[in-house]
Amino acid sequence: MIKTDVLIVGCGCSGLFCALNLPRDYKITIITKSMTERNDSFLAQGGICVQRDDDDFDSFFEDTLKAGHYENDRESVKIMINSSREVINDLLSFGVEFTKDENGEFAYTKEGAHSKKRILYNKDMTGKEITSKLLLEAQSRENIQFFEYTPIIDIIEKDGECVGAILLTPEKELVTVQCKYLVLASGGVGGLFRHSTNFRHLTGDALAIALEHGVELKNISYIQIHPTTLFTEEPERRRFLISESVRGEGAKLYDKNMKRFTNELLPRDLLTQAIKEQMAKDGTDHVWEDLRTIPKKELREHFPNIVNHCHSFDYNVFKECIPVVPAQHYFMGGIKVNYESKTTMERLYAVGETACNGVHGKNRLASNSLLESLVFAKRAALDIIKNPKEYIDLPEVDMSKYDDIPKLKEGRKARVLEEIEKDRLKNV
Ligand SMILES: Cc1cc2nc3c(=O)[nH]c(=O)nc-3n(C[C@H](O)[C@H](O)[C@H](O)COP(=O)(O)OP(=O)(O)OC[C@H]3O[C@@H](n4cnc5c(N)ncnc54)[C@H](O)[C@@H]3O)c2cc1C
Numbered sequence: 001m002i003k004t005d006v007l008i009v010g011c012g013c014s015g016l017f018c019a020l021n022l023p024r025d026y027k028i029t030i031i032t033k034s035m036t037e038r039n040d041s042f043l044a045q046g047g048i049c050v051q052r053d054d055d056d057f058d059s060f061f062e063d064t065l066k067a068g069h070y071e072n073d074r075e076s077v078k079i080m081i082n083s084s085r086e087v088i089n090d091l092l093s094f095g096v097e098f099t100k101d102e103n104g105e106f107a108y109t110k111e112g113a114h115s116k117k118r119i120l121y122n123k124d125m126t127g128k129e130i131t132s133k134l135l136l137e138a139q140s141r142e143n144i145q146f147f148e149y150t151p152i153i154d155i156i157e158k159d160g161e162c163v164g165a166i167l168l169t170p171e172k173e174l175v176t177v178q179c180k181y182l183v184l185a186s187g188g189v190g191g192l193f194r195h196s197t198n199f200r201h202l203t204g205d206a207l208a209i210a211l212e213h214g215v216e217l218k219n220i221s222y223i224q225i226h227p228t229t230l231f232t233e234e235p236e237r238r239r240f241l242i243s244e245s246v247r248g249e250g251a252k253l254y255d256k257n258m259k260r261f262t263n264e265l266l267p268r269d270l271l272t273q274a275i276k277e278q279m280a281k282d283g284t285d286h287v288w289e290d291l292r293t294i295p296k297k298e299l300r301e302h303f304p305n306i307v308n309h310c311h312s313f314d315y316n317v318f319k320e321c322i323p324v325v326p327a328q329h330y331f332m333g334g335i336k337v338n339y340e341s342k343t344t345m346e347r348l349y350a351v352g353e354t355a356c357n358g359v360h361g362k363n364r365l366a367s368n369s370l371l372e373s374l375v376f377a378k379r380a381a382l383d384i385i386k387n388p389k390e391y392i393d394l395p396e397v398d399m400s401k402y403d404d405i406p407k408l409k410e411g412r413k414a415r416v417l418e419e420i421e422k423d424r425l426k427n428v
Contacts, residue, residue, distance in 0.1 A: 001175070001176045001177070001178060002029060002167075002175060002176070002177045002178070003027075003177075003178045003179075003391070004027045004028065004029040004145075004177060004178075004179050005026040005027045005028065005179065005180050005181070006019075006022060006026055006027075006028045006029070006179060006180065006181045006182075006183060006384065007029050007031070007164075007165055007177050007179040007181075007182045007183070008028060008029070008030045008031070008183045008185055009031055009152045009165075009182070009183065009184050009185055009186050009206065010030075010031075010032060010033075010039065010184070010185035010186040010187055010352070010354070011030050011032045011036050011039065011135065011138075011146065011185075012039035012040060012041035012042075012131065012185060012187055012352060012353075012373070013041035013127070013130055013131045013134060013352070013370060013373050013374060013377075014041075014185040014351040014352025014353075014354075014373040014374070014376075014377040015030055015032075015183065015185030015351070015352070015377070016030075016131065016134040016135055016137075016138050017090075017134060017373070017374045017377040017378060017381075018183055018185060018349075018351055018377040018378070018380050018381045019138050019141075019144055019381075020094070020134060020137055020138055020141075021377070021378045021381035021382065022381045022384065022385065023385065024141060024142075024143050025143065026143060027143055027145075028143055028144045028145070029144075029145050029147065029177070029179075030138070030144060030145070030146050030147070031146075031147045031150045031151070031152060031167060032146070032147070032148055032149075032150070033149070033150070033151040033186075033201050033205075034148070034149065034199070034201050035148055035149075036135055036139075036146060036148060037131075037132070037135070038199055038201070039131070039187060039199065039202075040127075040187055040188060040190075040198050040199060040202065040353070041127050041130070041131040041370070041373075042127050042128050042131050042132070043127055043128075043197070043199075043241070044126050044127025044128075044130075044369075044370055045124040045125065045126065045127065045241055045243040045245070045305065045306070046109070046111055046119060046121065046124070046126065046243045046244055046245045046366055046367050047109060047111075047119035047120055047121030047122075047126045047245065047367045047370075048088070048119065048120050048121070048126060048130070048367055048370040048371050048374075049084065049114075049118055049119055049120075049365075049367045049368050049371050050084045050085060050088050050118060050119075050120055050371070051081050051082075051084045051085060051118070052108065052116075052118050056116070056118060057081055057082075059115050059116060060081050060118060061077055061078070061081060062115075063113060063114050063115050063365055064077050064080075064081075064359075064360075064361075064365045064368060065077065065361065066113065066267070067113045067267045067268075067360075067361075067363050067364065067365035067366075068332075068360050068361020068362055068363055068364070068365065069361055069362040069363060070361065071358075071361035071362045072358060072359060072360065072361030073357060073358025073359060073361075075339060076339065076357045076358050076359035076376075077359055079339060079375065079376075079379075080359050080368070080371060080372050080375050080376075083375040083378075084371055084375070087371065087374045087375055087378065088120065090374075090378075091130060091133070091134075091374075094133050094134060094137050095133045095136075095137075096122075096129055096130050096133045096134075097122055097129060098120040098121060098122050098126075098129075099120075099121055099122055099123060099302070106120055107121070108120065109121050109245045109248055109249065109302075110245070110248040110249075111243075111244040111245050111247070111248045111366035111367055112244045112247060112248065112264070112265045112266060112267060112268060112271065112366055113265065113266070113267040113268075113365055113366065114248075114365070114366065114367075119245065119366075119367045121245065121302075123301070123302060123303070123304055123305065124243055124245070124302065124303045124304065124305045124306055125304075125305050126370070127370065130370065147167070147169075148170075149170040150167050150168065150169055150170065151167065151168050151205065152165050152166070152167055152186070152205065152206070152209070153165075153166045153167060153168050153174065153402055153405070153408075154166040154209060154212075154401075154402070155182060155209055155213060155348065156176070156394055156395065156397055157213055157345065158392055158393075158394070158395045160345065160346060161345065161346040161347050161392065162179075162181075162182045162345050162346065162347045162348035163178065163179070163347065163391075163392040163393075163394060163395075164176060164177050164178045164179055164182075164394050165177045165179065165182060166397065166399075166402065168402075168405060172405075174399060174402055176394065176397070178391055178394050179391075180347065180389045180390070180391055181347050181348075181349065181384050181389065182347065182348050182349070183341075183349040183350070183351060183380055183384075184206040184210075184335060184343075184348070184349065184350040184351070184354050184355070185350075185351045185352045185354060185377065186202070186205055186206040186352075186354045187199075187202040187352060187353045187354060188202050188204070188330060188331040188353040188354070189202065189203065189204035189207070189223070189328075189331045189416065189420075190202050190238075190328050190329070190331075191203035191204075192204055192413055192416060192417055193327075193328040195229075195239055195325075195327040195328060196238065196239060196327055196328040196329065197226055197229055197238065197239045197240070197241045197327055197328070197329045198238065198328070198329070199238060200238060203409075203412075203413055203416075204331075204413075204416045205409075205412065206335060206350065206354045207220065207334070207335065207354070207416050207419075208412035208413075208415055208416050209412075210335050210343070210350075211415060211416070211419060213345065215335060215336075215343050215344055215345045215348065216335070216336040216343070216344040217333065217334065217335055217336055217356070217419070217423075218333055218334065218335075218336035218356040218358070219332060219333035219334075219356055219358075219362075219423070220331075220333035220334065220356075220416075220419060220420050220423045221333065221420050221421070221423035221424035221426075221427055222331075222332035222333040222360075222361075222362050222363075223328060223330070223331055223332070223333070223420070224268055224269070224328075224329050224330035224331070224332060224363060224364055225268070225269070225272045225326045225327065225328055225329060226241060226244075226268060226272070226326060226327055226328075226329035226330070227244075227268055227271040227272045227275050227324075227326050228241070228242040228244070228246075228247070228253075228275075228289055228324040228325075228326070229241050229242060229324060229325060229326070229327040229329075230242055230309070230310065230313065230322060230323070230324060231285065231286035231323035231324055231325040232313060239325075239327040240309055241329070242289060242306060242322070242324055243303070243306065244268070244366045245302075245303075245366075246289075246291060246294070246303060246306065247264040247265060247289075248265065249294050249298060249302065250293045250294050251264065251289055251290060251291045251293055251294060252264060252289070252290045252293050253275070253287055253288065253289055253290075253324075254287065254288040254289075254290060254321060255278050255281075255282055255287060255288075256282040256284050256287075256288075258288065258321070261274070261278050261287075262274040262275070262278070267363060267365075268329075268363060268364070268366065269362075269363045272326045275287050275324075275325075275326055276326060279325075285325065286323035286324055286325040287323075287324060287325075288321040288322070288323060288324070289321060289322050289323075289324045290321045291303075291306075291317040291318075291321075291322070292317070292318065292319070292320075292321075296318060299317065299318070310322055330353065330364050330369060331353050331354075332356070332360040332361070332362065332363065332364055333356050333423070334350065334353065334354050334355045334356035335350040335354055335355050335356065336356055337349070337350050337351075337355045337356065337357050337376075338357070339357065339379065340379050340380065340382070340383035341355060341357065341376045341377070341379050341380035341383065342380070342383060343355075347389060349380040349383070349384070351373065351376055351377040351380050352373040352376075352377065353369065353373065355376065357372075357376055359372050359376075360372070
């Protein structure tokens with residue numbers, strides 16, 4: 001049995017940032033279903049939003065609400081924007097670097113539905129820059145222990161409080177954890193969908209566990225489809241994202257006759273709809289994206305990852321258009337949490353894409369998710385510090401429930417998809 005003050009499930013940016021905001025005398029255990037570097041946080045290309053100056057609050061607030069169809073929790077949005085500069089300063093203190101302009105000042109970029117440039121970025125690998133630096137810092141701290149390839153199988157509850165968890169080791173043994181707090185930071189649900197930009201192992205496991213324990217979920221049918229991912233013939237591969245900031249910098253979309261058919265900077269859901277309609281009209285399985293409208297130097301320097309990836313599929317973005325198609329991308333819904341990221345179960349927190357504090361409403365504004373993940377992960381850590389707890393003795397657990405793990409996993413995936421569909425029908 002493992003005994004730890006805080007068990008964090010997931011080592012994307014939200015899990016790591018929560019750990020780094022906890023005191024160094026707390027024993028923290030971070031588990032991940034895969035390797036430490038294999039999570040969506042590493043994939044983020046576009047960047048991270050920040051309130052550029054005091055005058056930017058109103059327009060940042062309005063852009064976020066407009067993209068979210070005004071279904072956003074306004075207090076969450078306020079908290080996110082007001083905390084943005086502090087969180088960026090925290091990142092800088094961990095050695096994170098953002099691209100600078102020729103005067104040595106931060107360069108800002110723009111994506112769809114932003115009324116002005118307010119996105120900090122590092123080339124087109126912002127997520128990797130942020131998350132690798134957070135990981136390095138966490139790995140250097142003696143109070144934080146990592147376990148790779150160790151998924152959570154269940155939480156253990158006693159009298160309505162979360163007091164521990166069951167994990168599966170790489171040797172396929174079940175291990176019991178006793179903890180004072182448990183933080184679910186297990187990312188999105190892309191692995192449940194055939195076409196997704198997410199890692200395949202992100203299958204909404206925490207949602208299934210929450211459902212089984214009566215922990216409330218919120219807006220779980222609010223799933224964002226990204227309008228532009230590279231179209232390839234291989235159906236089961238993770239779809240490669242062609243970042244929205246490419247369109248922010250001038251890329252255009254064409255139909256089968258190489259004619260523009262829409263405003264490329266519409267919010268994601270509306271642009272997805274326009275592309276799907278065009279594909280249906282043209283009888284095609286993709287539309288075309290033209291990056292040649294971006295100056296060559298800018299394309300090469302700002303988007304090296306996209307240029308190289310397309311090249312590996314034999315597309316020369318300097319000379320030709322690339323085929324793009326919409327794919328599942330982001331989960332706005334999740335485990336319902338309050339402004340301190342606490343779920344409806346005592347001692348159980350949820351942060352990042354797994355959680356829903358309502359900040360994104362019905363549709364996420366581009367580059368708000370890294371920011372939201374970090375802001376509310378820090379709030380979870382601060383709430384844990386503010387509410388000291390003692391260990392509670394673990395109750396007897398009937399381990400025979402976990403005899404057939406593959407069957408349990410399949411059943412859980414089906415259950416989450418069923419609940420997503422139920423929520424969708426409720427919202428029609
Ligand atoms: C291609 C792509 C590009 C993006 N670009 C941007 C962008 O430019 N700007 C932006 O703001 N956002 C972007 N996003 C979204 C953003 O990256 C994610 O929303 C954010 O990183 C989520 O962080 P997280 O910590 O919640 O989850 P993740 O980083 O996905 O981490 C989840 C962790 O949970 C672990 N896990 C899952 N299930 C279990 C289990 N059962 N047991 C143990 N561990 C488990 C995983 O192994 C992983 O370590 C992008 C997303 C993608 C996919």
